[in-house]
Amino acid sequence: MSSAPDTRNATDSTDVLVVGAGVAGLACARDLLAAGVGVRVLEAGDAVGGRMRADRVEGFVVDRGFQVVNTSYPQLRRRLTLGDLRLRPFTPGVLVQGPSGRLRFSDPTRRPRTLPDLLPGRLAGHRDLAALGVLSARAMLSPPGRLKRRADTTTRTALADAGFSEAFVEGFFRPFLSGIFLEDDLETSARMFHLVWRSMLRGTLCLPTEGVGAVPRALAAALPPGTVRLESPVAGLTDDGVLTAEGREIPARSVVVATGPGSVPGLLPEVALPDYRTVTTYYHVAPRSPLGEPTLLVDTRRRFLNTCVLSDVAPEYAPPGHALVATSVLDEGEAGRESGEERAGRGDQEIRESLEGREGREGREGLAGREGQVRAAVGEAYGTGTDGWTLLAVRRVEDALPAMPPPQPLTRTARVAPGRYVCGDHRATGSVQGALASGARAAREVLSDLRG
Numbered sequence: 001m002s003s004a005p006d007t008r009n010a011t012d013s014t015d016v017l018v019v020g021a022g023v024a025g026l027a028c029a030r031d032l033l034a035a036g037v038g039v040r041v042l043e044a045g046d047a048v049g050g051r052m053r054a055d056r057v058e059g060f061v062v063d064r065g066f067q068v069v070n071t072s073y074p075q076l077r078r079r080l081t082l083g084d085l086r087l088r089p090f091t092p093g094v095l096v097q098g099p100s101g102r103l104r105f106s107d108p109t110r111r112p113r114t115l116p117d118l119l120p121g122r123l124a125g126h127r128d129l130a131a132l133g134v135l136s137a138r139a140m141l142s143p144p145g146r147l148k149r150r151a152d153t154t155t156r157t158a159l160a161d162a163g164f165s166e167a168f169v170e171g172f173f174r175p176f177l178s179g180i181f182l183e184d185d186l187e188t189s190a191r192m193f194h195l196v197w198r199s200m201l202r203g204t205l206c207l208p209t210e211g212v213g214a215v216p217r218a219l220a221a222a223l224p225p226g227t228v229r230l231e232s233p234v235a236g237l238t239d240d241g242v243l244t245a246e247g248r249e250i251p252a253r254s255v256v257v258a259t260g261p262g263s264v265p266g267l268l269p270e271v272a273l274p275d276y277r278t279v280t281t282y283y284h285v286a287p288r289s290p291l292g293e294p295t296l297l298v299d300t301r302r303r304f305l306n307t308c309v310l311s312d313v314a315p316e317y318a319p320p321g322h323a324l325v326a327t328s329v330l331d332e333g334e335a336g337r338e339s340g341e342e343r344a345g346r347g348d349q350e351i352r353e354s355l356e357g358r359e360g361r362e363g364r365e366g367l368a369g370r371e372g373q374v375r376a377a378v379g380e381a382y383g384t385g386t387d388g389w390t391l392l393a394v395r396r397v398e399d400a401l402p403a404m405p406p407p408q409p410l411t412r413t414a415r416v417a418p419g420r421y422v423c424g425d426h427r428a429t430g431s432v433q434g435a436l437a438s439g440a441r442a443a444r445e446v447l448s449d450l451r452g
């Protein structure tokens with residue numbers, strides 16, 4: 001699953017060095033190159049993609065945390081031919097597992113026959129349906145730029161102000177949005193919520209058949225060979241360029257730090273970072289699909305953020321005769337923290353063994369206990385036994401998404417100091433669209449300064 005850009009013709013000195021080959025850095029590099037500027041991208045990892053990478057585990061596609069591609073993102077549409085990603089769609093809407101069973105929330109304009117679950121007395125009341133109509137019409141019709149001019153508040157306040165009942169907020173918005181914002185108090189900026197709602201209505205959620213890593217790979221493939229240098233961590237910035245971890249200085253007129261939050265404090269201590277959200281995704285293998293449709297399922301009891309049968313969406317995610325189920329949960333607290341970053345293994349026993357000698361007993365039991373709880377909750381939600389299920393992999397991403405409390409500017413300048421720039425989702429919105437847009441903005445500002 002790793003791409004290996006050709007680095008044979010690489011020479012050292014360049015106009016602009018981009019540090020980090022996540023989608024923000026790749027977008028920035030692409031725009032600078034298109035303007036005729038010399039660019040090199042230095043990436044610490046062994047492949048491009050950062051938080052958008054996938055692994056092959058025993059013939060299954062395992063994304064580094066469950067995530068989806070939204071076809072409405074303008075930056076994606078501008079940069080890629082979406083057809084080349086071989087996208088497989090989710091059904092529009094979600095299944096909501098609540099105390100009275102499972103209900104379907106879907107956009108009635110796309111799937112009229114699913115309307116009955118939205119009828120008053122089931123998922124929503126009359127007032128909620130009216131509010132939903134107004135919210136959705138506004139989201140479809142208002143240009144995103146207008147959002148920035150509105151006063152910002154939390155999503156919870158905005159939903160109450162829009163006329164939604166507490167019951168509908170708790171029964172639909174809270175469980176649904178918690179999987180998008182990676183927090184479950186609806187404390188995220190209402191501006192961000194409106195952008196998300198708009199993108200949901202305008203686009204389709206999809207999975208690329210080869211995993212989400214297909215997106216950054218396609219972005220990297222559009223760069224000239226030799227532009228990206230893998231396994232090249234940058235240790236610091238100098239007056240004339242950057243210092244690599246090997247101790248070599250590479251000169252450049254400008255440096256763009258596109259590293260994600262981990263390296264920003266070391267490279268650009270003056271840049272303020274938001275808090276980041278942590279998420280863990282459990283990948284279970286089942287002998288057959290417990291759902292039989294490509295739909296996201298959320299839980300009003302919030303025992304998990306969301307779950308879906310990946311192989312119902314993209315059969316390529318699992319070898320024939322198996323189903324792959326992804327279930328995401330919020331940060332695991334201390335037990336999860338102790339259990340470390342990422343691991344792939346089979347079954348509780350093997351997880352315990354793989355942790356043997358590395359972590360405390362509490363951490364091992366915490367992980368195994370949590371997995372058991374997740375499996376039980378998901379089995380109940382799907383209405384199926386999970387005896388034949390095995391745990392394939394666990395992906396815990398500590399800096400998954402920036403927290404976005406109000407007020408959110410939605411975009412920030414990339415300029416830090418003369419010749420120094422920063423981009424990434426923390427400078428825009430916590431999304432692929434936000435990261436790409438931030439990379440694009442960094443390129444515009446670098447170009448303007450170089451010419452200026």
Ligand SMILES: Cc1cc2nc3c(=O)[nH]c(=O)nc-3n(C[C@H](O)[C@H](O)[C@H](O)COP(=O)(O)OP(=O)(O)OC[C@H]3O[C@@H](n4cnc5c(N)ncnc54)[C@H](O)[C@@H]3O)c2cc1C
Binds near residue numbers: 042051064
């Ligand atoms: C589990 C999960 C689910 C998500 N779900 C969605 C979703 O459904 N929809 C959506 O739109 N967005 C989603 N996102 C968010 C989206 O993936 C990110 O916003 C986006 O990928 C961030 O890109 P970036 O380029 O800003 O940063 P990153 O992807 O973090 O890229 C930074 C790069 O810099 C490299 N780097 C770091 N330090 C150094 C160094 N010192 N030297 C050289 N290189 C360095 C890293 O290796 C990495 O490749 C999700 C994210 C996660 C983790």
